[in-house]
Amino acid sequence: MTYALQQAMRAIRGNWVASVSTITTMTLSLTILAGFSLISLNLNTVLANLQDELQVSAFLLDGANHAQLVQEIRSWPEVDERRVYYVPKEEALAGLTSDLPALQQAASLVDNPLPNSIELRLFDPSQTPAVAQRLASQPGVAEVIDGSDAVELFLAINDSLRIGGSILIVILLSSALFAIVNSIRAAITGRRREIEVMRLVGATRSFVRAPFLLEGLLLGLISAVVTLALVVPGYLMIIERLGEQLPFVPLVRDTNLLAQVAGLLAALAILVGLVGSAIGISQHLREEV
Amino acid sequence: MVHFHNVTKTYPRTHTHALKGVDFRIRKGEFVYITGHSGAGKSTLLSLVLRRIQPTQGGVYILGQDLAKVRESKLPYLRRRIGMVFQDHRLLPNMNALENLVFTLRAVGERGNLEQRALMALRQVSLAHKRKAYPIELSLGEQQRIAIARALVTNPPLLLSDEPTGNLDPDTSWEILELLNDVNIKGTTVIVATHSRELVERLRRRTLVLRNGELVRDDEKGGYSL
Numbered sequence: 001m002t003y004a005l006q007q008a009m010r011a012i013r014g015n016w017v018a019s020v021s022t023i024t025t026m027t028l029s030l031t032i033l034a035g036f037s038l039i040s041l042n043l044n045t046v047l048a049n050l051q052d053e054l055q056v057s058a059f060l061l062d063g064a065n066h067a068q069l070v071q072e073i074r075s076w077p078e079v080d081e082r083r084v085y086y087v088p089k090e091e092a093l094a095g096l097t098s099d100l101p102a103l104q105q106a107a108s109l110v111d112n113p114l115p116n117s118i119e120l121r122l123f124d125p126s127q128t129p130a131v132a133q134r135l136a137s138q139p140g141v142a143e144v145i146d147g148s149d150a151v152e153l154f155l156a157i158n159d160s161l162r163i164g165g166s167i168l169i170v171i172l173l174s175s176a177l178f179a180i181v182n183s184i185r186a187a188i189t190g191r192r193r194e195i196e197v198m199r200l201v202g203a204t205r206s207f208v209r210a211p212f213l214l215e216g217l218l219l220g221l222i223s224a225v226v227t228l229a230l231v232v233p234g235y236l237m238i239i240e241r242l243g244e245q246l247p248f249v250p251l252v253r254d255t256n257l258l259a260q261v262a263g264l265l266a267a268l269a270i271l272v273g274l275v276g277s278a279i280g281i282s283q284h285l286r287e288e289v
Numbered sequence: 290m291v292h293f294h295n296v297t298k299t300y301p302r303t304h305t306h307a308l309k310g311v312d313f314r315i316r317k318g319e320f321v322y323i324t325g326h327s328g329a330g331k332s333t334l335l336s337l338v339l340r341r342i343q344p345t346q347g348g349v350y351i352l353g354q355d356l357a358k359v360r361e362s363k364l365p366y367l368r369r370r371i372g373m374v375f376q377d378h379r380l381l382p383n384m385n386a387l388e389n390l391v392f393t394l395r396a397v398g399e400r401g402n403l404e405q406r407a408l409m410a411l412r413q414v415s416l417a418h419k420r421k422a423y424p425i426e427l428s429l430g431e432q433q434r435i436a437i438a439r440a441l442v443t444n445p446p447l448l449l450s451d452e453p454t455g456n457l458d459p460d461t462s463w464e465i466l467e468l469l470n471d472v473n474i475k476g477t478t479v480i481v482a483t484h485s486r487e488l489v490e491r492l493r494r495r496t497l498v499l500r501n502g503e504l505v506r507d508d509e510k511g512g513y514s515l
Contacts, residue, residue, distance in 0.1 A: 193382075194381055197392075197393070197396075198396045199365075200339070200368065201368065201369065201393045201443065202365040202366065202367070202368035202369030202397050203365060203397060204365045205362070207396060
């Protein structure tokens with residue numbers, strides 16, 4: 001093992017141009033992957049927060065039987081029955097003038113323009129359009145308002161980001177993979193004489209192959225370390241600045257979650273390194289009959 | 290030790306019949322020359338012994354094993370029992386003499402004091418004092434001696450040598466041949482592929498003569514006659 005590690009280190013140093021090129025390509029790919037993952041993670045958090053806050057409001061016609069409506073709505077399986085409230089128009093106006101005191105004087109000059117309403121929340125916010133439609137068809141309901149448009153916009157952004165990001169990441173990881181294959185090919189070419197001697201004297205296949213597999217693993221590991229050294233401080237700086245400017249936006253700061261992302265990134269880098277070297281070996285280190 | 294049973298080898302790409310119905314046995318402890326002109330099939334025969342290639346027909350039996358039945362994964366263990374010396378020595382240029390031998394021991398998974406064992410092999414070829422020298426700092430004869438030491442360092446019962454004196458002057462060639470003879474006297478079976486008439490005539494040993502892939506003579510008394 002020590003020998004294989006020494007040989008792998010020697011190959012990385014010996015073919016330093018190919019090694020640096022491979023590490024750069026992999027670091028670039030992994031940094032973009034990390035960026036997309038963190039953006040997606042934060043969008044999901046914002047989305048979850050938004051969905052949690054999402055409520056459906058049904059404005060009622062005067063004289064509507066609100067008690068019967070509340071009872072009906074509470075029986076729907078999508079609706080969180082503990083979070084269905086009837087809001088009389090007086091309470092709505094009081095709430096409005098409390099939030100916006102400037103309206104207090106104006107409100108005293110006219111009749112209450114607000115309707116009675118029912119506010120409700122769902123277990124699963126994705127059911128909002130269906131529930132809103134059902135609610136609108138209920139007798140006594142004048143209008144239904146929900147925040148699903150905003151959620152749909154966020155979902156669309158998140159989905160586009162995920163699809164676009166995935167395509168870009170596949171392309172970048174493929175190029176990283178080919179870079180590793182190329183590095184291994186250079187290492188095999190540089191050690192062709194040694195490999196021939198090893199085979200002739202009776203070295204096992206694993207002995208011959210181990211240095212090249214380790215080289216791929218090391219290239220992956222170095223790339224992961226460089227990527228994390230760039231991404232971790234970069235991300236911490238960005239969320240600190242965003243946190244100051246957009247304090248209401250919930251950002252991912254959970255160190256356990258971030259450590260998991262870092263771990264997955266390192267594992268992926270090592271996997272790409274190993275797979276790349278395995279491909280390189282199988283293509284350029286074919287055994288004789 | 291080595292048994293070729295009606296062996297034919299054809300290279301399909303060039304339709305070359307490198308060996309045709311070759312049949313012979315080499316017993317333990319023998320010293321055997323394989324002679325013939327260039328292209329007669331000498332190197333193909335050695336490649337078959339090492340199972341670098343497989344015969345088109347017939348069977349090759351080495352050290353009691355049918356090579357056709359040796360699995361790929363077991364091949365290295367067979368090769369550890371066969372020392373190989375080439376005309377161009379194939380020493381690793383970035384390692385000194387001792388390191389070349391240690392590398393071989395390490396490659397076959399040997400443990401313990403490898404330097405000591407490598408040094409013993411260098412003593413066997415009288416080049417212990419050159420252990421720190423790199424191949425480029427050695428004469429051709431010394432390089433070939435180191436190559437023989439490398440082939441012997443794992444104590445193989447069988448030593449193959451492909452044109453071991455091809456690049457050497459007559460005196461150095463004779464020294465190499467004497468060395469191979471010493472190795473044989475100590476019990477190792479030695480097979481030397483050569484087209485050198487001088488060597489075969491000077492140290493007479495059993496000689497197998499190949500011509501256009503056919504074994505045309507198997508002479509226990511030796512001598513060069515094509």
